[in-house]
Amino acid sequence: MRSGCGFSVWPRQTRHWLGATVLSVLLTGTALAADRTELGEGLYREHCVFCHGENGKGYASDAAPALGGQDFLVTVNDAFLTRSIAVGRPGTWMAPYAKRHGGQLDDDEIGALVAFIRGWQREASVALELSADPVVGDPAAARRPYAKLCAPCHGLRGQGQTALSLNNPEYLAAVWDNQIRWAIVHGRRGTPMPGYGATLSATEIDNLVALIRTWQR
Numbered sequence: 001m002r003s004g005c006g007f008s009v010w011p012r013q014t015r016h017w018l019g020a021t022v023l024s025v026l027l028t029g030t031a032l033a034a035d036r037t038e039l040g041e042g043l044y045r046e047h048c049v050f051c052h053g054e055n056g057k058g059y060a061s062d063a064a065p066a067l068g069g070q071d072f073l074v075t076v077n078d079a080f081l082t083r084s085i086a087v088g089r090p091g092t093w094m095a096p097y098a099k100r101h102g103g104q105l106d107d108d109e110i111g112a113l114v115a116f117i118r119g120w121q122r123e124a125s126v127a128l129e130l131s132a133d134p135v136v137g138d139p140a141a142a143r144r145p146y147a148k149l150c151a152p153c154h155g156l157r158g159q160g161q162t163a164l165s166l167n168n169p170e171y172l173a174a175v176w177d178n179q180i181r182w183a184i185v186h187g188r189r190g191t192p193m194p195g196y197g198a199t200l201s202a203t204e205i206d207n208l209v210a211l212i213r214t215w216q217r
């Protein structure tokens, strides 16, 4: 008997059976994943594409962000996507899609949409490296820079303008300070959102995050 390989101590029949089972589980898994992506793609075409655009490039309708943008996808986890789709962003064009919130989709369909959207991601996630700790800053000190730099796109109180809102209760409940901070530092390539990491100091950016957080009710 060869040593070092537990598999070989089992009778040949069992080994064949095990091999076949493992193979069929793998194949079924792949087929299920493919089915799920297909379901997600169909739902995206039916419910989302006319605002969020082909391949999630965004802005097919005003202010609907680029869900396929790498800078967006690397900073959000699946829970954030699931919640954004399920609950929507009350008071904006982004409606709730979960049945329990008055929408049309069940949890499985929302899961398939999340998997489909995640399929656009090509760069490594940073979501796990972002701390959930609060960012400490001085909101009052950020008022003027915000009004000058950010308000033309996001509105003076973050209510949204040409770009999406930043004061939405659902957004602020779901997002971490460090995700907001990352967006301000890096911007969103391929969208109008510039990165401020090279032009503002760390403190100025912390202050902006603190100001945005004061809009949470």
Ligand code: HEC
Pocket: 043, 044, 047, 048, 049, 050, 051, 052, 061, 062, 063, 064, 065, 067, 072, 081, 084, 085, 089, 092, 093, 094, 095, 097, 113, 160, 163, 164, 165, 166, 168, 171
């Ligand atoms: C009528 C246009 C419209 C449709 C249809 C729509 N959305 Fe949105 N969506 C928006 C807008 C506008 C926002 C930004 C809302 C705001 O200002 O906070 C948004 C926000 C989002 C966000 C949060 C993005 C972020 O940066 O925080 C996700 C995720 C999202 N939508 C996914 C979807 C999915 C998936 C569908 C289809 C099931 C969908 N949306 C359908 C307009 C739409």
Ligand code: HEC
Pocket: 058, 064, 065, 066, 067, 069, 072, 146, 149, 150, 151, 152, 153, 154, 162, 163, 164, 166, 179, 180, 181, 183, 184, 188, 191, 192, 193, 194, 196, 208
């Ligand atoms: C020229 C317009 C423009 C300016 C100026 C601008 N933004 Fe943005 N911002 C956008 C757009 C458009 C997006 C959404 C990009 C996308 O599709 O992912 C965005 C996204 C964001 C997000 C991420 C929101 C989310 O859903 O995750 C934050 C936070 C943000 N901006 C903060 C700021 C702050 C703070 C400033 C000023 C220092 C600023 N922005 C200036 C257009 C702008």
